[in-house]
Amino acid sequence: MEIKVKICGLTRPEDVTAVAKAGAAYCGFVFFPKSPRNLDLATAKSLALAVPAGLAKVALVVNADDARLEQITAAVPLDMLQLHGTESFDRVAEIRARYGLPVMKAVGVADESDLPALEEYGRVADQILVDAKPPKGADRPGGNAIAFDWRLIAGRRWPVPWMLAGGLTPENVTEAIRLTGARQVDVSSGVESAPGVKDPARIRAFVEAARRA
Numbered sequence: 097m098e099i100k101v102k103i104c105g106l107t108r109p110e111d112v113t114a115v116a117k118a119g120a121a122y123c124g125f126v127f128f129p130k131s132p133r134n135l136d137l138a139t140a141k142s143l144a145l146a147v148p149a150g151l152a153k154v155a156l157v158v159n160a161d162d163a164r165l166e167q168i169t170a171a172v173p174l175d176m177l178q179l180h181g182t183e184s185f186d187r188v189a190e191i192r193a194r195y196g197l198p199v200m201k202a203v204g205v206a207d208e209s210d211l212p213a214l215e216e217y218g219r220v221a222d223q224i225l226v227d228a229k230p231p232k233g234a235d236r237p238g239g240n241a242i243a244f245d246w247r248l249i250a251g252r253r254w255p256v257p258w259m260l261a262g263g264l265t266p267e268n269v270t271e272a273i274r275l276t277g278a279r280q281v282d283v284s285s286g287v288e289s290a291p292g293v294k295d296p297a298r299i300r301a302f303v304e305a306a307r308r309a
């Protein structure tokens with residue numbers, strides 16, 4: 097099975113073109129004001145409408161309440177919600193039932209003690225995103241270009257499909273896939289020329305490197 101790539105944090109129409117051309121499976125739009133990739137609803141809608149069929153559109157939110165989720169899902173055509181905050185098991189299940197979209201729950205990993213949560217969220221979410229835990233004092237829970245020790249999850253499997261994230265780059269993604277056995281990978285910072293500015297050559301290189309694994 098071919099490795100599926102998600103490129104997260106698109107902000108411009110040319111990013112959509114680059115991601116589609118490179119052959120990624122998912123693209124991500126960030127709705128988190130403290131992120132350099134944050135989008136307003138109008139921009140997100142116009143980007144999403146430009147996404148070709150076959151490239152899944154994912155909205156990344158952080159502890160969003162119902163009012164915010166209603167705004168986003170009403171304005172932007174989407175294929176998946178990515179919950180990247182401290183959403184509880186019940187909240188994940190509630191969002192999944194209420195919005196009619198598959199839900200991917202991000203879980204931060206720094207050491208062994210973080211692994212049981214992956215199993216537990218795997219019982220309520222459609223997919224899990226295995227990401228690095230943010231550093232203390234970070235102003236966002238992801239998108240920090242930080243990797244965790246991939247050996248922690250080598251050979252582990254969960255009840256639902258999962259994606260590897262955190263500090264991935266075109267230079268390290270082949271090794272990350274070989275070590276962890278991931279079949280899906282997610283990147284934001286590693287394919288940028290500056291925070292929030294995607295680089296088409298790095299996007300292409302990332303997808304090619306993931307396929308080489």
Ligand SMILES: O=C(O)c1ccccc1N[C@@H]1O[C@H](COP(=O)(O)O)[C@@H](O)[C@H]1O
Nearest residue numbers: 104131238239241261262263283284285
């Ligand atoms: O990208 C962001 O700004 C962001 C903000 C808040 C939560 C998550 C965010 N990004 C996600 O974090 C991981 C890892 O990103 P990186 O490749 O290390 O930059 C990825 O899933 C992004 O979608």
